Amino acid sequence: MxxxxxxxxxxxxxxxxxxxxxxxxxxxxxxxxxSPDFLQAELDGIFAKEWFCAGRSDGLASPGDYLTLDLAGRPIAVIRGRDGKLRAMSNVCLHRMSTLLEGTGTTTSIVCPYHAWTYDLDGRLRGAPAMAQNMAFDRAAYCLPQIRCEEWLGWVMVSLNPDATPVAEHYAQVSEMIGDFAMEGxxxxxxxxxxxxxxxxxxxxxxxxxxxxxxxxxxxxxxxxxxxxxxxxxxxxxxxxxxxxxxxxxxxxxxxxxxxxxxxxxxxxxxxxxxxxxxxxxxxxxxxxxxxxxxxxxxxxxxxxxxxxxxxxxxxxxxxxxxxxxxxxxxxxxxxxxxxxxxxxxxxxxxxxxxxxxxxxxxxxxxxxxxxxxxxxxxxx
Ligand code: FES
Ligand SMILES: [Fe+2]
Known part of the structure; x- marks a missing residue:
């Protein structure tokens, strides 16, 4: 009650x-x-659920271009893959949980600054030094957790909510209203x-x-x-x-x-x-x-x-x-x-x-x- x-x-x-x-x-x-309680309610009910703008697509035009941000308490990286697809993923190493990338830039892989576990641009673990003696370690089982990432009218939108309505649908009335501006360009x-x-x-x-x-x-x-x-x-x-x-x-x-x-x-x-x-x-x-x-x-x-x-x-x-x-x-x-x-x-x-x-x-x-x-x-x- x-x-x-x-x-x-x-x-x-x-x-x-x-x-x-x-x-x-x-x-x-x-x-x-x-109120700190209200802030927590916003982080949980809004920033962890809704679409959040990470920037413009043309800022991440080429494979390897990345940016980082904190979203509702989670370090996130947004990276353009070799296949041209933009992905957003947890920016936290799967070894002892250091953050990975900093700021913005261009890279060919994601190398952890702590012990050099190295991830591909899509988040899969590519290499980990001196791990062969751990019998339970399976490199192929490691991939940075992915979150939603969509490009819309030139915006890079991310969401922690796997069930979020696709951006284009969520903001369909925006596109209807301002479509003639061609904001994507x-x-x-x-x-x-x-x-x-x-x-x-x-x-x-x-x-x-x-x-x-x-x-x-x-x-x-x-x-x-x-x-x-x-x-x-x-x-x-x-x-x-x-x-x-x-x-x-x-x-x-x-x-x-x-x-x-x-x-x-x-x-x-x-x-x-x-x-x-x-x-x-x-x-x-x-x-x-x-x-x-x-x-x-x-x-x-x-x-x-x-x-x-x-x-x-x-x-x-x-x-x-x-x-x-x-x-x-x-x-x-x-x-x-x-x-x-x-x-x-x-x-x-x-x-x-x-x-x-x-x-x-x-x-x-x-x-x-x-x-x-x-x-x-x-x-x-
Ligand atoms: S914490 Fe990333 S390699 Fe150890
Ligand atoms: Fe103003």
Whole structure:
């Protein structure tokens, strides 16, 4: 029997919060951001179950290209095999359990840095020095545990959940909505990892609303964004989104003349997609940038930050230079968001803090809270 009340149980508090109609909705309860129990529920019910973005496919284009990440407490490696197939597997040695690969790079095999057990790119053990005298040791029985890995619209998606719905099906409504952007062809020009001192959801929520743009980003993009040009439709089960229409002054945010896929207002539409749980994409007809978020404890977030150009602009001699300017601008925008989201985390840790009501421009935040409530409350059922 569950006798917890919303006051002492962050999951119950979130479920009560998410049950309010949008017209009277409030920001999420503080404990959702600070409670170690809630964090564990997120790791178990969300990050160990859902699809997580490890980066872009073109970052792992050739056989032997790899990246590493921690997913819900598990070190994972994603590696392009000799057969061209991308695989994700446990990045932990099957001998005495050292981690194997570090960071990103290209390799011809996976050599453990402890005693040099050596694995093929598909995870099978290829060699192990001085093991012939152990009668039970059978090299062929060793293979690094594999996890789900799928490429979709240029994204590398991984999941610890063997029963996860295939990515293309899970996010089918995303592809339907933005298919004409042909995001699979967008070329990544930078990718970085950062750690900020805020809860991952504070940053996710910051991305989901453009209500803060005129103020938090007054020194950068604030002037380009008018509250009346923002549209925040209700979200869908696996994602939420909102749009901003850009005016003619921002060349890279408009469709290239060679782009005949996008029609009408789509040619100047920036769409901000929040693919649950934590892939946040700003997609414009000319360029894109994204954040993939993972908690580092309750008070820190690990951020994969990348972006690049749409293929139409890759041959445009001006575009590289313009994108360089955009990257500088995006970095300044990230610094502003870092300031705002770290202030929110510091603020919500106060016992005097109280979550207030949401604007109609925070509809995606409301949908996100409902998604979280369903996932964390549903997992024990
Ligand atoms: S722990 Fe990897 S070879 Fe010993
Ligand atoms: Fe922002």
């Amino acid at each position: 569950n006798i917890a009340t919303p006051q002492d149980d962050p999951i119950a508090a979130l479920v009560a919060n998410a049950a309010l109609p949008f017209e009277t909705a409030r920001a999420m309860p503080k404990s959702v951001y600070t 967008y070329v990544q020009l930078f990718q970085e990892t950062h750690i900020w001192d805020t809860n991952w959801k504070v940053l996710a929520e910051n991305f989901m609303e453009s209500y803060h743009l005129p103020v938090c980003h007054a020194a950068t993009v604030g002037g380009l964004s008018k509250l009346e040009d923002m549209d925040c439709p209700p979200g869908l089960p696996s994602f939420n989104y909102h749009y901003i229409l850009k005016d003619e002054g921002f060349k890279l945010a408009l469709a290239h003349p060679a782009n005949i896929r996008l029609k009408g207002d789509w040619r100047r539409t920036t769409i901000l997609l929040a693919l649950y749980p934590s892939l946040l994409i700003t997609l414009t007809p000319g360029y894109f940038w994204y954040l993939s978020l993972h908690p580092e404890g309750a008070a820190q977030v690990r951020i994969l930050y990348g972006g690049g150009l749409s293929p139409d602009f890759m041959d445009d001699p001006e575009a590289r230079g313009l994108f360089g300017e955009i990257k500088e601008l995006l970095d300044r925008v990230q610094d502003e968001d870092k300031g705002c989201t770290e202030k929110v985390y510091r603020g919500l840790c106060s016992d005097l803090a109280q979550p207030g009501h949401l604007s109609h421009l925070e509809r995606p935040n409301y949908d996100f809270a409902r998604y979280l409530a369903e996932k964390v409350a549903g997992q024990g059922a």
